Amino acid sequence: MRIALALLATLLLALPARAADYAGPLVDAHSHLPSAGAIGAYAAAARRHHVSRVLLLGVGGVQKDDLAWIKAAAQKHPELVLPGLPLPDPTAEGAAARVDAELREGRYRAVGEVHLRQISRTIDRDPGHPAFGAVLDVVARHHVPLVIHYEVTGTSPDALGGALARHPGAVVVLAHAGGGTPERIEALLAQHPNLMVDLSGMHFQRTPSLATEKGPLDPRWKALIEKMPDRFLMGIDIWSPRLFEPAMLDRLMAWTRRVLGELTHAVAEQVAYRNAAKLYRIE
Numbered sequence: 001m002r003i004a005l006a007l008l009a010t011l012l013l014a015l016p017a018r019a020a021d022y023a024g025p026l027v028d029a030h031s032h033l034p035s036a037g038a039i040g041a042y043a044a045a046a047r048r049h050h051v052s053r054v055l056l057l058g059v060g061g062v063q064k065d066d067l068a069w070i071k072a073a074a075q076k077h078p079e080l081v082l083p084g085l086p087l088p089d090p091t092a093e094g095a096a097a098r099v100d101a102e103l104r105e106g107r108y109r110a111v112g113e114v115h116l117r118q119i120s121r122t123i124d125r126d127p128g129h130p131a132f133g134a135v136l137d138v139v140a141r142h143h144v145p146l147v148i149h150y151e152v153t154g155t156s157p158d159a160l161g162g163a164l165a166r167h168p169g170a171v172v173v174l175a176h177a178g179g180g181t182p183e184r185i186e187a188l189l190a191q192h193p194n195l196m197v198d199l200s201g202m203h204f205q206r207t208p209s210l211a212t213e214k215g216p217l218d219p220r221w222k223a224l225i226e227k228m229p230d231r232f233l234m235g236i237d238i239w240s241p242r243l244f245e246p247a248m249l250d251r252l253m254a255w256t257r258r259v260l261g262e263l264t265h266a267v268a269e270q271v272a273y274r275n276a277a278k279l280y281r282i283e
């Protein structure tokens with residue numbers, strides 16, 4: 001028995017110490033609704049995991065009722081929901097004028113999610129398109145960030161970089177870190193002070209991910225986030241009804257706090273809360 005206990009103690013000491021979960025304030029800076037009623041399950045899970053706010057975004061023209069669902073959710077849970085303004089086609093004529101009119105009300109904390117480049121849906125819009133440039137001018141004037149889905153592969157970062165450079169007053173949030181490598185993202189962030197990155201949709205159900213469900217935070221991402229802690233936001237990016245099941249919401253939110261717990265506390269708090277509070281005007 002003593003030998004067994006000694007063996008157990010040795011084994012436990014040999015295991016790497018697991019960092020404590022991040023327990024500070026947390027904002028989900030990127031999620032979507034799949035139906036009018038889905039916000040109920042989300043709000044219950046947010047209470048269980050102390051997620052204080054969620055930015056709700058459109059899904060780029062896939063769901064025609066996005067705006068109505070987001071508005072209704074914000075009305076029902078004003079303490080939780082930060083409403084985003086959907087923009088299905090950012091290169092459509094009149095897109096900028098529509099965004100301008102909607103933003104005058106002052107209720108929207110972001111515009112998006114705007115799908116500029118999503119290869120799986122064969123969407124590949126030019127960030128240099130004049131209509132999109134007009135949208136960037138409008139969001140700059142209203143001081144409202146634009147959340148974009150833009151996959152950074154091949155030479156596409158150059159096209160995005162050109163638009164960011166031509167519209168320095170517009171704050172653009174690159175969703176899911178653009179599906180890019182930490183090296184590419186670091187180069188973009190270093191060149192463009194008006195770019196932010198949300199780490200949404202990089203959970204264990206998707207690739208590329210920051211970490212598997214139980215595994216460690218990818219050391220390359222960890223190093224980059226700790227190097228540029230004021231440029232990253234945490235988000236979950238749930239959309240499909242399957243992800244709104246309470247058990248799955250629990251797994252995703254627990255994973256989020258576990259992964260944030262691997263960062264130093266000050267960095268985790270910036271990424272989980274302070275950057276979002278500043279960008280999305282959370283009082």
Ligand SMILES: [Zn+2]
Binds near residue numbers: 030031032175201237
């Ligand atoms: Zn999304």
